[in-house]
Amino acid sequence: xxxxxxxxxxxxxxxxxxxxxxxxxxxxxxxxxxxxxxxxxxxxxxxxxxxxxxxxxxxxxxxxxxxxxxxxxxxxxxxxxxxxxxxxxxxxxxxxxxxxxxxxxxxxxxxxxxxxxxxxxxxxxxxxxxxxxxxxxxxxxxxxxxxxxxxxxxxxxxxxxxxxxxxxxxxxxxxxxxxxxxxxxxxxxxxxxxxxxxxxxxxxxxxxxxxxxxxxxxxxxxxxxxxxxxxxxxxxxxxxxxxxxxxxxxxxxxxxxxxxxxxxxxxxxxxxxxxxxxxxxxxxxxxxxxxxxxxxxxxxxxxxxxxxxxxxxxxxxxxx
Amino acid sequence: xxxxxxxxxxxxxxxxxxxxxxxxxxxxxxxxxxxxxxxxxxxxxxxxxxxxxxxxxxxxxxxxxxxxxxxxxxxxxxxxxxxxxxxxxxxxxxxxxxxxxxxxxxxxxxxxxxxxxxxxxxxxxxxxxxxxxxxxxxxxxxxxxxxxxxxxxxxxxxxxxxxxxxxxxxxxxxxxxxxxxxxxxxxxxxxxxxxxxxxxxxxxxxxxxxxxxxxxxxxxxxxxxxxxxxxxxxxxxxxxxxxxxxxxxxxxxxxxxxxxx
Numbered sequence: 214x215x216x217x218x219x220x221x222x223x224x225x226x227x228x229x230x231x232x233x234x235x236x237x238x239x240x241x242x243x244x245x246x247x248x249x250x251x252x253x254x255x256x257x258x259x260x261x262x263x264x265x266x267x268x269x270x271x272x273x274x275x276x277x278x279x280x281x282x283x284x285x286x287x288x289x290x291x292x293x294x295x296x297x298x299x300x301x302x303x304x305x306x307x308x309x310x311x312x313x314x315x316x317x318x319x320x321x322x323x324x325x326x327x328x329x330x331x332x333x334x335x336x337x338x339x340x341x342x343x344x345x346x347x348x349x350x351x352x353x354x355x356x357x358x359x360x361x362x363x364x365x366x367x368x369x370x371x372x373x374x375x376x377x378x379x380x381x382x383x384x385x386x387x388x389x390x391x392x393x394x395x396x397x398x399x400x401x402x403x404x405x406x407x408x409x410x411x412x413x414x415x416x417x418x419x420x421x422x423x424x425x426x427x428x429x430x431x432x433x434x435x436x437x438x439x440x441x442x443x444x445x446x447x448x449x450x451x452x453x454x455x456x457x458x459x460x461x462x463x464x465x466x467x468x469x470x471x472x473x474x475x476x477x478x479x480x481x482x483x484x485x486x487x488x489x490x491x492x493x494x495x496x497x498x499x500x501x502x503x504x505x506x507x508x509x510x511x512x513x514x515x516x517x518x519x520x521x522x523x524x525x526x527x528x529x530x531x532x533x
Numbered sequence: 534x535x536x537x538x539x540x541x542x543x544x545x546x547x548x549x550x551x552x553x554x555x556x557x558x559x560x561x562x563x564x565x566x567x568x569x570x571x572x573x574x575x576x577x578x579x580x581x582x583x584x585x586x587x588x589x590x591x592x593x594x595x596x597x598x599x600x601x602x603x604x605x606x607x608x609x610x611x612x613x614x615x616x617x618x619x620x621x622x623x624x625x626x627x628x629x630x631x632x633x634x635x636x637x638x639x640x641x642x643x644x645x646x647x648x649x650x651x652x653x654x655x656x657x658x659x660x661x662x663x664x665x666x667x668x669x670x671x672x673x674x675x676x677x678x679x680x681x682x683x684x685x686x687x688x689x690x691x692x693x694x695x696x697x698x699x700x701x702x703x704x705x706x707x708x709x710x711x712x713x714x715x716x717x718x719x720x721x722x723x724x725x726x727x728x729x730x731x732x733x734x735x736x737x738x739x740x741x742x743x744x745x746x747x748x749x750x751x752x753x754x755x756x757x758x759x760x761x762x763x764x765x766x767x768x769x770x771x772x773x774x775x776x777x778x779x780x781x782x783x784x785x786x787x788x789x790x791x792x793x794x
Contacts, residue, residue, distance in 0.1 A: 268629055291633050302626035306554045318546050319634045363630070 216280055217241040218371045218402030219248070219265060223274035226260050226426075234260040236426040237274070242419065244370065247393060247403045249413040252423035253516055258406040259299060261423070262375050265404065266296050279371050295369035299376045301360035305349040309340055309359050312348060313366065320367045327366075334362040338392065354385025361392060371402045378412060390416055410509040420508075422515045429515040434508055441506035441514060442477045446484045448491060449473050449500040472499070540643075543636050547644025551615055555652060566611025566656040570603045574664055577603075577726070584727075591728050592753075593670075600664035601752035602725035604657045604681070605745070608689040609716035611653035613709050615645035616696035620706050623790075638791045642784065646693055653689040654682055661756075672758030680755045680765060684748050687772035694779025701786040725749045744771035 219242040226235040235257045242248035252258050263269035265278055267287035276283045279293035304312060310331065317327035335344050338358040343351060351359065357377060364372065374393070378386040393416055397403055407413055413420055414434055421431040430437060452472035468474045474491075478484040484503055492498060555562030578596040585595045592598040619641075622628040631641060661681065665671045673680065700709050720726065722739040723746040729737050740746045751768030754760040 266633065268632060288635065291635065294633075296630075296633055298626045298629060300626055302630045304550070304554070304622070304625070304627055306557045307550075311553065315546065315550055316630075316634065319543065319631070319636045321635070 217277075218244050219276070219278050219404060221261075221265070221274065221276040224261070224264065224271050224276055225273035226257070226264060226269070227272045234426055235264075235271075238423070238426075238428050239274075240421050240428060240431050242402055242404055244402045245397060245400050246418035247397050247405060247416045249417035249420045250404060250406045250423060251408075251410070251413055251420060251512060252406075254408075256423045256516070257426040258423060259375060262296075262373050262404070262406060266294060266373055267291055292367065293369055294371045294373060295364035295367070296373045297357070297360045297364050297375065297377055299379070301353075301356040303348050303356060303360060303363075305347065308347055309335070309344040309351070309362075312359065313344075313363060316363050317366050322366070330366060331362075334365055338362045339388065352385075354381050354388070357381060357385070357389060358392075361389070365396075369401070372396060372404065374403065374405045376406055376408060379408065386412070410507070410512055414508045422512060424516045430511075437511045438506050438508055441510045443505075444478045444480070444484065445475060445504045445506065446478045446487060447473060447475045447502040447504065448488065448496075448498055450491070451497040451499060478503075540637055540640055543640035544643045544647065547636075547640055548647045549644075551618065551645050551648035554618060555614070555648065562614055562652060563656065565614075566607045566653055567659055569610050570606040570656075570660045571663055573606065574600065574603045574660065574667070578667060581726075587731065589728075589730050591730070592757075594668065596664065596667060597669050597757070598728065598753070599726055600661070600669035601681075601749050601756060602720060602723075603664065604661045604752060605685060605688055605725075605749060606716060606720070607657040607660050608653050608685060608692050609719070610713070611656055612649055612689050612692040613696040613700075613712065614652070615649045616693065616700040617706055617709055619645060619697070620700050620704060620709065623704060628791075632791055638788060639784075641791075642697075642787055646690060649693045650686045650689050654686045657685040657689075658682065670756050670758070673755040673760060674758070677755040677758060677760060680760060681752050684752055684755075684768055684772060687769075687776060688745075688748055691772060691775035691779050694776065694783045697783035698779060698786060701783065701790060719743065719745050723749060744775050747771040 219240075221241075222239050224235055224238040225233070227233050238257070238261065240248075250258055250261065260269065264271045265276055265283060267283050267290050270284060278290045281289045281293070283290050307315070313331045313334070314327065317331060322330060331344075335341050338361060340355070340358055340362060343355055348356065348359065361374075361377070377393075378389055381389065390412070393403055393405070397418075405412075405416065417434055419431065420434055420437055422429045422437075430440075432440075449472045450468055452468055452470065476487060478487065481503065488498070488501065574596070577599055578594075581595045581599075583595075584590065585592065585598070590598075619628070622631070628641075632638075658681075661669075661671070671677070695715075696709055696712060699712050700706075702708075722736060723743045724732075724740050725745065729740060729746075732740060747764075747768045748771055751760060751764050754764055
């Protein structure tokens with residue numbers, strides 16, 4: 214495999230009614246890496262996945278997946294990709310084995326090869342015990358694993374996982390993470406959307422942050438975090454006492470209502486000196502933390518902190 | 534040639550999936566299209582028995598007159614089953630999963646419709662057997678029976694198309710349920726339950742324009758053993774027009790859905 218697994222140039226999508234869901238999005242994702250695609254509800258994540266998986270046409274720009282243009286050569290792209298949707302898309306009236314058999318037959322896998330492949334995938338996904346039960350009886354985690362097994366039947370090299378762990382308990386989530394890492398280590402490219410920053414921090418080799426249909430950042434998790442500065446000292450002082458001057462720089466923000474003071478620091482020693490100054494200045498220190506910036510800090514800085522914003526109009530037009 | 538073999542293979546797989554789903558919900562798939570027509574035949578043949586005594590009534594018994602309408606009622610009750618399944622696939626996202634496979638959209642429709650036709654034709658012939666057991670005539674021989682099966686299958690296909698058009702437009706199972714009572718005006722404004730000569734003028738005009746009248750009349754003639762070429766041709770034409778109208782619209786709507794931007 215040479216060249217990027219996924220490459221988009223100036224990708225845009227305007228839904229009928231002039232609803233712009235995606236605007237000039239360009240990025241590359243390689244084989245053997247997990248590319249996490251983050252963004253708020255309605256930011257354009259699912260629209261991107263639908264374009265890259267040939268289910269929806271872009272209105273501008275180009276996208277190549279596994280070396281093929283998604284608009285010009287959708288059939289070849291479809292053979293190269295495996296997809297799990299936001300909600301495990303299954304037929305509940307079937308058993309897991311029947312579902313995988315049906316999909317394998319439509320992939321035109323020879324019968325014996327299909328039986329072997331289904332057995333191997335069931336083992337790997339931990340589905341062995343439930344394969345002959347109706348899907349209607351499966352738990353959320355089991356459904357996701359079956360969905361992933363269905364997406365892997367034809368040995369795709371590029372995987373799209375749209376919020377694969379939403380609604381899963383922590384154990385199921387970790388099991389799915391292990392599957393994703395294993396696939397990545399075998400050389401697959403994995404494009405993953407998620408709402409969970411911890412998931413991106415755990416899995417991603419690269420992260421793209423989408424905001425309002427535009428790419429707000431694309432980088433490694435570490436570099437994204439470091440954009441928020443280095444270490445941070447947080448101190449809680451008694452707010453009823455007069456706010457001390459923050460010696461050392463003299464012009465810092467005063468404590469907030471609950472008494473918290475936050476300062477960027479260059480090193481642990483720097484933090485100690487600031488703390489000394491604070492105590493010398495007469496503050497009663499009740500609590501103190503020395504933090505590294507988290508991915509969540511970086512994410513919130515890029516996408517805003519307010520929870521109440523109405524979802525962008527794009528939500529209404531994005532296919533469910 | 535390879536294209537056709539592949540289409541046939543995929544259609545068979547989709548048919549197999551529908552069949553399996555039907556066997557898992559036999560009440561909806563197999564009992565429903567049979568149960569209501571049987572209830573109607575049991576009630577109506579008793580309640581309206583003396584209608585046959587009216588001067589000018591063209592059949593030996595009311596049961597003989599109404600039996601073909603009840604056979605075709607199976608089509609109108611049973612044809613919506615696979616459209617319901619398609620709406621479910623649409624809602625769960627399973628249809629998207631299928632679109633990502635190298636399967637022709639035509640196979641997704643043909644496999645489902647094939648199951649509707651096979652299932653409902655079987656149910657209709659079951660209703661016919663009960664009607665005959667109760668005393669309705671069946672004097673058309675194997676060819677008459679074949680004509681009945683073909684018309685029943687055709688009417689099922691036409692009616693299934695209607696369910697698809699409405700279901701794909703509304704994208705909700707509720708819309709399909711709301712369509713079920715439509716069989717009533719279609720039946721009442723036809724020669725299904727009352728001979729044309731006994732209908733009031735405006736209903737007679739509506740019945741003459743209703744393709745269903747021609748289908749019912751042909752099935753009735755096939756049961757009586759009097760089906761002529763002209764009547765059969767008219768019925769086949771009526772069915773063909775109804776199938777073309779509903780299925781072309783359904784196929785276009787489905788194509789728009791799977792090629793959706």
